[in-house]
Amino acid sequence: MFDLTSLVRPNIRAMKPYSSARDEFQGEAHVMLDANENSLGSAGPERFNRYPDPLQRAVKTELAKLKGVAENQIFLGNGSDEAIDLLVRLVCIPDQDSIVILPPTYGMYEVAANLNDVRIERQPLTPDFQISPEAITQIVASDAKIVFLCSPNNPTGNLLHADAIEQVLRGFRGLVVVDEAYADFAAAPSWTTRLAEFPNLVVMQTFSKAWGLAGLRLGMAFASSEVISYLNKIKPPYNISEATQQHALAALQDAPRFEQMRQQLLIGRDWLAERLPGLSIVEEVFPSDANFLLTRFRPDATAVYDYLVGRGIIVRNRTTQPGCVGTLRLTVGSPTENKELLQALQEFKEA
Numbered sequence: 001m002f003d004l005t006s007l008v009r010p011n012i013r014a015m016k017p018y019s020s021a022r023d024e025f026q027g028e029a030h031v032m033l034d035a036n037e038n039s040l041g042s043a044g045p046e047r048f049n050r051y052p053d054p055l056q057r058a059v060k061t062e063l064a065k066l067k068g069v070a071e072n073q074i075f076l077g078n079g080s081d082e083a084i085d086l087l088v089r090l091v092c093i094p095d096q097d098s099i100v101i102l103p104p105t106y107g108m109y110e111v112a113a114n115l116n117d118v119r120i121e122r123q124p125l126t127p128d129f130q131i132s133p134e135a136i137t138q139i140v141a142s143d144a145k146i147v148f149l150c151s152p153n154n155p156t157g158n159l160l161h162a163d164a165i166e167q168v169l170r171g172f173r174g175l176v177v178v179d180e181a182y183a184d185f186a187a188a189p190s191w192t193t194r195l196a197e198f199p200n201l202v203v204m205q206t207f208s209k210a211w212g213l214a215g216l217r218l219g220m221a222f223a224s225s226e227v228i229s230y231l232n233k234i235k236p237p238y239n240i241s242e243a244t245q246q247h248a249l250a251a252l253q254d255a256p257r258f259e260q261m262r263q264q265l266l267i268g269r270d271w272l273a274e275r276l277p278g279l280s281i282v283e284e285v286f287p288s289d290a291n292f293l294l295t296r297f298r299p300d301a302t303a304v305y306d307y308l309v310g311r312g313i314i315v316r317n318r319t320t321q322p323g324c325v326g327t328l329r330l331t332v333g334s335p336t337e338n339k340e341l342l343q344a345l346q347e348f349k350e351a
């Protein structure tokens, strides 16, 4: 059975979180001399002289409506990378505990584990990048504290089968993190719709992809209010800047632009997926529910990679990732970038 209290590290259970004077103050202040800010104003064109809302309430009010979750089920991080790190630190005792990852997958789970002296159990995906029945058995039997399931998976682009995720959610005693960084490009409902069923489920999403705000650094984690209040307890108090909060609010008011970019990227994905297989150097284009296409090149993907670099085009070489021999990960770009990429690949064929 899942028991959050015993999963959380004892030192975190016992610790008193940082608290500002404003957290404790009840009422309306007009003289604010509690936080050693600069009351005169700010250098630069915008006024950012006050510390931001540590709980980002305005952003969460809008997000809660958009995602159909309660405000106290949302954690905001400095990118979802911050949420990954905080989740590891919340439940994994350094030098003692472990997490499970399913390679090939997103690299930051491993980095966060290494940074925190946490062991890694690897349960490789099958050749078609799914969770095998054996892996499910191993995960369920494991006493690891977190399993990271990336769906759609980076770098492979596919969704993990929902029934396999569900089996992990039902059997695993630790937190099941479903990383949905690419969910906006996927033909499947988000796991946020299942939060009420699974107290051990944490869903991560980000503003870095379909929202087009990678430079802003804003990631989301959705979970039970209990998990979220632990994350709030251990996060740096002002982890989301005022500039980020204001911009995120403006972006959330601009749903038509989000939708238009999302559609255009899906069209770009289809455009590339139709044309790449026609090139003699392309062996396989893997199906994608994300904004990139994992593509296997022959005879030498690294030669293709180097050739593209020479033409000022950068893609991601994934040839050394387990199960990804000969592959490059191609992000879907603007129509012009997609054309330029395709043209360069055609010319490599002729070279």
Ligand code: PMP
Residues within 6 Å of the ligand: 078, 079, 080, 081, 082, 106, 150, 153, 154, 179, 181, 182, 205, 206, 207, 208, 214, 217, 218, 219
């Ligand atoms: N998860 C996955 C699967 C990703 O691919 C990425 C970014 N490449 C992230 C999380 C991190 O996103 P963010 O920019 O929100 O830190």
